[in-house]
Amino acid sequence: xxxxxxxxxxxxxxxxxxxxxxxxxxxxxxxxxxxxxxxxxxxxxxxxxxxxxxxxxxxxxxxxxxxxxxxxxxxxxxxxxxxxxxxxxxxxxxxxxxxxxxxxxxxxxxxxxxxxxxxxxxxxxxxxxxxxxxxxxxxxxxxxxxxxxxxxxxxxxxxxxxxxxxxxxxxxxxxxxxxxxxxxxxxxxxxxxxxxxxxxxxxxxxxxxxxxxxxxxxxxxxxxxxxxxxxxxxxxxxxxxxxxxxxxxxxxxxxxxxxxxxxxxxxxxxxxxxxxxxxxxxxxxxxxxxxxxxxxxxxxxxxxxxxxxxxxxxxxxxxxxxxxxxxxxxxxxxxxxxxxxxxxxxxxxxxxxxxxxxxxxxxxxxxxxxxxxxxxxxxxxxxxxxxxxxxxxxxxxxxxxxxxxxxxxxxxxxxxxxxxxxxxxxxxxxx
Amino acid sequence: xxxxxxxxxxxxxxxxxxxxxxxxxxxxxxxxxxxxxxxxxxxxxxxxxxxxxxxxxxxxxxxxxxxxxxxxxxxxxxxxxxxxxxxxxxxxxxxxxxxxxxxxxxxxxxxxxxxxxx
Numbered sequence: 001x002x003x004x005x006x007x008x009x010x011x012x013x014x015x016x017x018x019x020x021x022x023x024x025x026x027x028x029x030x031x032x033x034x035x036x037x038x039x040x041x042x043x044x045x046x047x048x049x050x051x052x053x054x055x056x057x058x059x060x061x062x063x064x065x066x067x068x069x070x071x072x073x074x075x076x077x078x079x080x081x082x083x084x085x086x087x088x089x090x091x092x093x094x095x096x097x098x099x100x101x102x103x104x105x106x107x108x109x110x111x112x113x114x115x116x117x118x119x120x121x122x123x124x125x126x127x128x129x130x131x132x133x134x135x136x137x138x139x140x141x142x143x144x145x146x147x148x149x150x151x152x153x154x155x156x157x158x159x160x161x162x163x164x165x166x167x168x169x170x171x172x173x174x175x176x177x178x179x180x181x182x183x184x185x186x187x188x189x190x191x192x193x194x195x196x197x198x199x200x201x202x203x204x205x206x207x208x209x210x211x212x213x214x215x216x217x218x219x220x221x222x223x224x225x226x227x228x229x230x231x232x233x234x235x236x237x238x239x240x241x242x243x244x245x246x247x248x249x250x251x252x253x254x255x256x257x258x259x260x261x262x263x264x265x266x267x268x269x270x271x272x273x274x275x276x277x278x279x280x281x282x283x284x285x286x287x288x289x290x291x292x293x294x295x296x297x298x299x300x301x302x303x304x305x306x307x308x309x310x311x312x313x314x315x316x317x318x319x320x321x322x323x324x325x326x327x328x329x330x331x332x333x334x335x336x337x338x339x340x341x342x343x344x345x346x347x348x349x350x351x352x353x354x355x356x357x358x359x360x361x362x363x364x365x366x367x368x369x370x371x372x373x374x375x376x377x378x379x380x381x382x383x384x385x386x387x388x389x390x391x392x393x394x395x396x397x398x399x400x401x402x403x404x405x406x407x408x409x410x411x412x413x414x415x416x417x418x419x420x421x422x423x424x425x426x427x428x429x430x431x
Numbered sequence: 432x433x434x435x436x437x438x439x440x441x442x443x444x445x446x447x448x449x450x451x452x453x454x455x456x457x458x459x460x461x462x463x464x465x466x467x468x469x470x471x472x473x474x475x476x477x478x479x480x481x482x483x484x485x486x487x488x489x490x491x492x493x494x495x496x497x498x499x500x501x502x503x504x505x506x507x508x509x510x511x512x513x514x515x516x517x518x519x520x521x522x523x524x525x526x527x528x529x530x531x532x533x534x535x536x537x538x539x540x541x542x543x544x545x546x547x548x549x
Contacts, residue, residue, distance in 0.1 A: 017441045067461065087450040090446070090449070094446040094449065118436065176512040181513060342548065364519060
């Protein structure tokens, strides 16, 4: 249970980098298949199931086909930036996963290895920084293509992504307030110590984070940058063969990372609920499982089977959110652009700010009353549930629809026509 | 703690090699038979009209400006959030003042229509 020697650290880090990198790409490949299968099942068809058992080799066939396809360069495109854009999209996408812990520390003959690629002290800030770098690839693709659809797609993408990055940052602040740190290993540990997954005491932050993540990954209902009914495929219209695939790989890696972040920040990461055997944390060079009432650290007992079990828990939580991403895609219609901007700036930003202040005041009051443990979590859960209720049922009630109606009085009669149509629709439902 | 960044550098190297490798592999392996029509920018099959680098809505610029302000606000809130419980009410009041100043600007922008998108 000792720390690793520098050589062992280097070797174990390199192994983890290669394993996680190839695992990410592998999971992304499987995700492309799962997405098509889920889409098919939702639409009552079978989806690709011919290449290999259950269609499992479909991603390999797609990849091979894309590598061998002809690549086109638009004659008006800026060739250097046109080539640079997919690389700029895929590099940060493949790197973001590095700071997410994916299992309990593993005991090896050379020391205890943390199951995280890079346990850097800046943690979540690294994620935010790399997530914003993703904008460059997309905007550069739209600009360099010199195609009107691509240009509009890139413009929309960059505008939408910066708008929701604000909401994303604000939704993270309640998590930092509770955890008192910015590293993701600490988030997992604090959730284990509190006995509450943050999804309960910080439910509104969770909702804001999920919405902002959908917008950041350009997924439906926020997929305006590639709205096929108006912009062909948006910023990657001119991209063919493997360069097109690189944008897809980047998008799916972002979905994977976002799902893993939701699991880590709000669902306890790799920890298994209602079991304290997996509580492990590095405290002053020692792997501890908790503190005695006198404040003495208790040494943890890492084991291979614990690492495997916690990895399964992490995979299950992440996989759940990946499926939610796909489920939402085939359930919700796409927003209009003014609605996207309206939601981002006029709803998510003020709600995020107000929630931070409410939560900060609650925590300070509870600290002053010396409330701890279960009661602390329970009170925060109640406050957040109230805030979520206000957000869902009062603040955002019909806000998107009313936002679109405000433009209508200029065209007389539209409102009457629309209400008549609604009445017809309602009648149709009743039959 | 500096050595904990080494894996990030390794990962950066792997990612760059991967990206360049994909670009090179597809460039070497795939056939190229360009024709003037094929290399035309795609505009739903029509001959491209006008210039792409045309002027676009000022709204996008407004969004970028607002983003800088409010993302910086989030960045400034992060150190306070981490130390919030030890800073206590004093820190809370300081942040409230900081936020109030920004909210005044936010309300001004909202009322002036800077956030509208027609």
